[in-house]
Amino acid sequence: MDFTLLTPVRQVIDSISGCLSEAGIEQADNDAAILIAYSFGVSKSDVTLASIMGGSLGDLKSAGHCFVALPAGSEGSLQGKRAFLQDLQERVGRRAAREPLQYIIGKAPFRYLTVAVGPGVFIPRQETETLVQIGLDWVDEQAIDAPVILDLCAGSGVVGLAAVTELQARKAQVYAVEIDDQAIAWTRKNRDQILWSRPELKSRYQLVQADASSPQTLAQLDDQADLVLTNPPYVPLTQIPQQPEVRDYDPDVALYGGSDDGLVIPEKIVRRAAAFLRPGGLLVMEHDSSQSHALVSFATSVGFSQAHTAPDLTGRDRFLVADKAEG
Numbered sequence: 001m002d003f004t005l006l007t008p009v010r011q012v013i014d015s016i017s018g019c020l021s022e023a024g025i026e027q028a029d030n031d032a033a034i035l036i037a038y039s040f041g042v043s044k045s046d047v048t049l050a051s052i053m054g055g056s057l058g059d060l061k062s063a064g065h066c067f068v069a070l071p072a073g074s075e076g077s078l079q080g081k082r083a084f085l086q087d088l089q090e091r092v093g094r095r096a097a098r099e100p101l102q103y104i105i106g107k108a109p110f111r112y113l114t115v116a117v118g119p120g121v122f123i124p125r126q127e128t129e130t131l132v133q134i135g136l137d138w139v140d141e142q143a144i145d146a147p148v149i150l151d152l153c154a155g156s157g158v159v160g161l162a163a164v165t166e167l168q169a170r171k172a173q174v175y176a177v178e179i180d181d182q183a184i185a186w187t188r189k190n191r192d193q194i195l196w197s198r199p200e201l202k203s204r205y206q207l208v209q210a211d212a213s214s215p216q217t218l219a220q221l222d223d224q225a226d227l228v229l230t231n232p233p234y235v236p237l238t239q240i241p242q243q244p245e246v247r248d249y250d251p252d253v254a255l256y257g258g259s260d261d262g263l264v265i266p267e268k269i270v271r272r273a274a275a276f277l278r279p280g281g282l283l284v285m286e287h288d289s290s291q292s293h294a295l296v297s298f299a300t301s302v303g304f305s306q307a308h309t310a311p312d313l314t315g316r317d318r319f320l321v322a323d324k325a326e327g
Helices: 009-022 028-040 044-052 075-096 101-105 127-142 158-166 181-195 264-276 289-301
Strands: 107-110 113-116 148-152 173-178 205-209 225-230 277-286 304-311 317-324
Touching: 009 028, 009 044, 009 075, 028 044, 028 075, 028 101, 075 101, 101 107, 113 158, 113 181, 127 158, 127 225, 127 277, 127 317, 148 158, 148 264, 158 173, 158 181, 158 205, 158 225, 173 181, 181 205, 225 264, 264 277, 264 289, 264 317, 289 304, 289 317
Parallel strands: 148 173, 148 225, 173 205, 225 277
Antiparallel strands: 107 113, 277 317, 304 317
């Protein structure tokens, strides 16, 4: 790819998209537009507008995130943007090598939040938004004020941060637990970025570095939690992901469940959640679609009175929903 600042944006999108498609990347057009936007400091909608209006890369104006058409032959006045071209080509190369787009641009969306991500932390997935929704809906249905919520295996922190911000009116108290040194650095960064302008929420979000399955971790909350939300490592060791972005970049500690069936860590988390929850409390846990029956059975054997599996957006069994026995 040999672009100049006079190359039409549509041509650049097509060229990058072709390169990414050859690398096996789906939605290559989308990734191409995002890479252009990020490299030139504009929004994706600016890139789309420039493409529609026949603008060139040099017409992308970062100040104010707007598209302003510049006259032909004005490339010499845009020397400062030449570095953007180098950045773009470097990032396209990284994406073609199947580095996750989120690592390249340094952020990922999750519900109403945008969080920082990079090497050493699991990239938030859209299906995990359903896990949060199940829990938040339950809190509203139960009309619980000042609910105590635990986010176990917090990773980037999206689950707990979504809960504390979206349940602000209910004054939720969230405790997040993450054991990994690299991952918790991202949790702290996202906590600081998201809560810095919300001082009223800072005291309602506590982050602890510890083993989420240990009886000593947050032992003072045993029998006190209303809700446990968790997306633990659960991928079976026999099912190594084929997608390079997952297999080669997501940290193993966040992926694999510790056994051929992937159930060792999820079962430890279910057992610890049973101790955390008050009678009548709820556990919502993400898992592999192959694990639904085993986890429902295990949950009812360790103190949950009812348990069932909820589907993800594609209809696959992905979430254990379990009620702690009353009394």
